[in-house]
Amino acid sequence: MIKVTILGTAGSSPAKDRGMPSVALTYEGETLLFDCGEGTQMQLLKFGVNPSKIKAIFLSHIHGDHVIGIAGLVRTMALNSRQDDLKIFVPAGSEKAVKSLLSFDKAIISYEIKVIGMTRGEIYKAKDYSIRAFSLEHTIPTYGFAFKEKDKKRFIIEKCKKLGMKGVMFSEIQQKGSIIINGKKVSIDSVTTVNPGRKIVYVTDTRPARQTVTNAKNADLIIHEASYMDSERNLASSRKHSTAKEAAQIAKKAGARKLVLTHISARYKDPQALLNDTKQIFPNTIVAKDGYHIFI
Ligand SMILES: [Zn+2]
Ligand SMILES: [Zn+2]
Numbered sequence: 001m002i003k004v005t006i007l008g009t010a011g012s013s014p015a016k017d018r019g020m021p022s023v024a025l026t027y028e029g030e031t032l033l034f035d036c037g038e039g040t041q042m043q044l045l046k047f048g049v050n051p052s053k054i055k056a057i058f059l060s061h062i063h064g065d066h067v068i069g070i071a072g073l074v075r076t077m078a079l080n081s082r083q084d085d086l087k088i089f090v091p092a093g094s095e096k097a098v099k100s101l102l103s104f105d106k107a108i109i110s111y112e113i114k115v116i117g118m119t120r121g122e123i124y125k126a127k128d129y130s131i132r133a134f135s136l137e138h139t140i141p142t143y144g145f146a147f148k149e150k151d152k153k154r155f156i157i158e159k160c161k162k163l164g165m166k167g168v169m170f171s172e173i174q175q176k177g178s179i180i181i182n183g184k185k186v187s188i189d190s191v192t193t194v195n196p197g198r199k200i201v202y203v204t205d206t207r208p209a210r211q212t213v214t215n216a217k218n219a220d221l222i223i224h225e226a227s228y229m230d231s232e233r234n235l236a237s238s239r240k241h242s243t244a245k246e247a248a249q250i251a252k253k254a255g256a257r258k259l260v261l262t263h264i265s266a267r268y269k270d271p272q273a274l275l276n277d278t279k280q281i282f283p284n285t286i287v288a289k290d291g292y293h294i295f296i
Contacts, residue, residue, distance in 0.1 A: 002027050002149075002198055004221065004294040007043035009271075011205075011227045011241070011263035012065050014039070019290050020065050021263055023202055023223060024049045025147060027129065033057045034145055034202045040069035041076050047291045051077055056087040056124060058131065060204055061142035062094040071101040078109045085112045089124070089133070091141040092117035118143065129197070134215045136206035138240045144206070146215045149197030159191050198296050201256075204263045207237065208246040216254040220296050223288070224250060225263035230277040248278035248285055259285040260294065 003026040008019030020037020024044070031053040033040070044051050051073065059067050070088070077086070090098045095117045102113060116123075120143075124131040128150050133143040155170065163181050165173070173179045178187040201216040203209075204225035216222050227241035236243045242250075244261055251259040259282050264271045271287045278285040286292075 002200065002296040004200060004223070004296065005047050005049050006223070006260065006262060006288040006290065006292040006294070007040055007047060007049070008037050009262045009264055009288045009290055010037075010065075011225065011265050013266050015266040017290065018264065018266070019043050020069065021204060022069065023262075024054075025200060026053070027147075027149075029053065030055045030126075032131070032147070035060055035066040035204070036069040036073060037065050038068040039072075041073045043290065044073075047293075052080060052082060052084075054086065055084075056089065058089045058124075058133075058143075058145050058202075059091075059094075059098065060136070060144070060202075061091055061138060061140055062097045063140065063205065066205075067098060067101065070098065071104075074102055074109060074113060075107050078107065078111065082111045085114060087124075088113060088115045089118045090115060091143055092119050093141065132215060134211045135209075136203065136211070137209045138205045138207070142205060144201065144203040144209075144212055144215065146219070147200045147202075149199070151197050152195045153188070153192040154195050155192055163191065165191065200296060201254075203250075205241055207240055208242050208250050212250050213253045216250070216256055219254060219256040221258045221260065221294060222247075222251050222254065222256045223260045223262055226261035226274055226287075227263055227265050229268070229274060243277065244274035244285075244287075245277040245281065248282035251282045251285070256282075257284065258294075260288050260292075261285060262288045264288075 005024040007022040010018035021035045022040040023034045025032045132146045136142040199219040200221045201219045224247040226244040226247045228236040228243045230245040
């Protein structure tokens, strides 16, 4: 199970019940954090995400609303005697700005923090998944992120039974690619099917971008900014943000399963109204609230 926790859903400035942007993704006991707006460490506490499990932080861009929370979070981790390294990915060229948040007060941070300047492409690789960064269209260099689990081969049990496969034959065929059963060569591809790995895409801040469609192809979940309603599309365009309608169009083009809208302007007292702009285009849309857990 992949657990996605939406920690903060405001854009630019907080609302009474909306914290600054951040999303946690937990996979097999490890957590990845996407953006770290002011107050993210409080949101982690509130919504039950353990900060000591955070392996890496991915910052979409260095506008203050997405990064200021780093300053508090890394210090709390030090107070909690963190030992593990922490990787922080930032758009290449923004390393200095993020490092200043880590060192301005000469705090003693007992573990190693690696600030890594990223460009497009695969930036992070673990045993069972990888993360790609792709360029977005905002006022400064900004990246979206695609988490992709590895595809997995699965045995077609009825077929295996029919051929008489049993015991060690399963590990043998996985290692060798083929085995002989009753004098007949059986290849791994003939007795397995591929289960595509899950894909989760995080996109903010940006105009609707072609690169998002490409990188979010068949995604299980797209978390996309929707700063504005369609009635304020001109504002969205001039400030290099997206409307809810534009986010829905992106999700539809990508063939995604589910869309979660976030980075909602504080001007909307009832953000659920954003769904009026999306239901005709992409019905499986929700407007995120702080603390939403989504299981994929
Ligand atoms: Zn923002
Ligand atoms: Zn921004």
